[in-house]
Amino acid sequence: xxxxxxxxxxxxxxxxxxxxxxxxxxxxxxxxxxxxxxxxxxxxxxxxxxxxxxxxxxxxxxxxxxxxxxxxxxxxxxxxxxxxxxxxxxxxxxxxxxxxxxxxxxxxxxxxxxxxxxxxxxxxxxxxxxxxxxxxxxxxxxxxxxxxxxxxxxxxxxxxxxxxxxxxxxxxxxxxxxxxxxxxxxxxxxxxxxxxxxxxxxxxxxxxxxxxxxxxxxxxxxxxxxxxxxxxxxxxxxxxxxxxxxxxxxxxxxxxxxxxxxxxxxxxxxxxxxxxxxxxxxxxxxxxxxxx
Numbered sequence: 366x367x368x369x370x371x372x373x374x375x376x377x378x379x380x381x382x383x384x385x386x387x388x389x390x391x392x393x394x395x396x397x398x399x400x401x402x403x404x405x406x407x408x409x410x411x412x413x414x415x416x417x418x419x420x421x422x423x424x425x426x427x428x429x430x431x432x433x434x435x436x437x438x439x440x441x442x443x444x445x446x447x448x449x450x451x452x453x454x455x456x457x458x459x460x461x462x463x464x465x466x467x468x469x470x471x472x473x474x475x476x477x478x479x480x481x482x483x484x485x486x487x488x489x490x491x492x493x494x495x496x497x498x499x500x501x502x503x504x505x506x507x508x509x510x511x512x513x514x515x516x517x518x519x520x521x522x523x524x525x526x527x528x529x530x531x532x533x534x535x536x537x538x539x540x541x542x543x544x545x546x547x548x549x550x551x552x553x554x555x556x557x558x559x560x561x562x563x564x565x566x567x568x569x570x571x572x573x574x575x576x577x578x579x580x581x582x583x584x585x586x587x588x589x590x591x592x593x594x595x596x597x598x599x600x601x602x603x604x605x606x607x608x609x610x611x612x613x614x615x616x617x618x619x620x621x622x623x624x625x626x627x628x629x630x631x632x633x634x635x636x637x638x639x640x641x642x643x644x645x646x647x648x649x650x651x652x653x654x655x656x657x
Contacts, residue, residue: 368386369386369455369457370456370457370458370459371384371386371427371457371459372459372460373458373459373460374460375462375463376431376460376461376462376463377462377463377464378432378433378434378462378465378467379431379432379464379465380431381428381429381431381432382428382429382431382460383426383427383428384426384427384458385426385427386424386425386427386442386456387422387423388417388422388423388444388454389417389421389422390418390419390421390422391420392448394419395417395418395419396416396417396419396446397415397447398412398415398416398423398444398445398446399415399445399446399447400443400444400445401442401443401445402442402443402445403442403443404440404441404442407429407430407431407432407433407434408427408428408429408430408458409427409428409430410426410427410442411425411426412424412425412426413426425444425456427442427456427458429458431462435462435464435467436462437459438460438461439457439458439459440457440458440459441455441457442455442456442458443456463493463494464492464493465493465494465495465498465547466493466495466498466547466550467491467492467493467550468489468490468491468492468521468540468550468552469489469491470489471552472553472555473487473523473552473553474554474555474556475487475525475526475554475555475556476556477557477559478526478528478558478559479559480559483525484525485525486522486523486525487522488515488520488521488523489520489521489523489552490519490520490521491519491520495547497543497544498543498547499518499542499543500515500518500520500542500543501541501542501543502540502541503521503539503540504538505536505537505554506536506537506538507534507535507537509526509527509528509529509534509536510523510526510536510538510556511523511524511526511527512524512538521538521552523538523554528556528558530558531558531559531560531561531590532558532560533555533556533557534555534556535553535554535555536553537551537552537553537554538551538552539551540552559591560590561590561591561595561643561645561646562587562588562590562592562595562641562643562649563587563588563589564585564586564587564588564639564649564651565585566651568652569583569585569623569637569651569652569653570654571653571654571655571656572655573655573656581625582622582623582624582625583622583623584620584621584622584623585623585639585651586619586621587619587639588618589617592643595641596613596642597611597613597621597639597640597641598641598642600621600637600639600640601637601638601640602623602624602626602636602637602653603635603636603638604631604633604634604635604636605626605630605653606626607623607624607626607630608624609621609622609623610622611639621639628655631653634652635652635653635654636650636651636653637650637651637653638650639651
């Protein structure tokens with residue numbers, strides 16, 4: 366019975382682990398290795414020979430690239446052959462990938478920012494087995510996401526972002542380490558600033574249908590965002606033919622019905638216009654686009 370599992374203990378996450386499995390033919394006829402399949406793209410396997418004579422053996426060399434992996438790993442290699450007893454032999458390579466230095470977590474999201482209460486300052490720690498490493502500098506490429514160094518030299522402090530416009534916002538924090546042989550680390554940071562209203566979908570995108578003259582009706586759902594309350598007073602279609610209508614539901618959401626629109630009537634800048642009673646922003650435009 367061949368050794369079917371190789372446990373490499375733990376290795377640096379930048380390494381490639383290699384093991385040589387021995388496949389022996391204990392039968393009386395040639396053993397044909399028909400296919401070698403791996404469970405992921407980070408694993409490669411290739412036998413010395415794909416035809417093994419009776420009583421002979423071959424080496425199946427398996428390489429597992431740990432770059433980009435972290436924590437416990439268990440990867441499979443399936444050997445398909447004409448062996449009547451074991452036509453599908455599964456080999457395993459397992460162990461732990463450890464980074465010398467890493468950020469924990471590797472990315473951070475403030476989520477949807479509440480309108481009244483800012484989120485707390487977030488702490489990002491320096492992890493990895495190289496415990497002597499410290500952070501010497503951290504720079505954000507977006508001034509709306511300020512960052513500072515922790516007093517212990519192994520942490521970052523992410524202050525609540527100062528966002529001025531609704532929608533998704535991103536930043537990348539570049540972290541310089543005390544180890545000259547280690548490249549800087551990158552920390553992606555995200556946040557979403559809530560708008561007065563939530564409109565879904567934010568864009569009406571259609572595919573041009575050559576068999577019919579009109580695009581199918583669509584529904585836009587409008588919900589309260591940071592506005593304490595709102596009312597829709599009118600809806601209209603601009604830059605295309607058709608008339609829209611709306612209905613306020615008991616839960617406070619508004620469903621806007623967009624009619625079938627003639628594909629040839631949609632002009633650049635076409636939109637569904639939603640008129641509200643919000644003084645800060647009385648009109649909201651949902652672009653109408655046709656993809657050829």
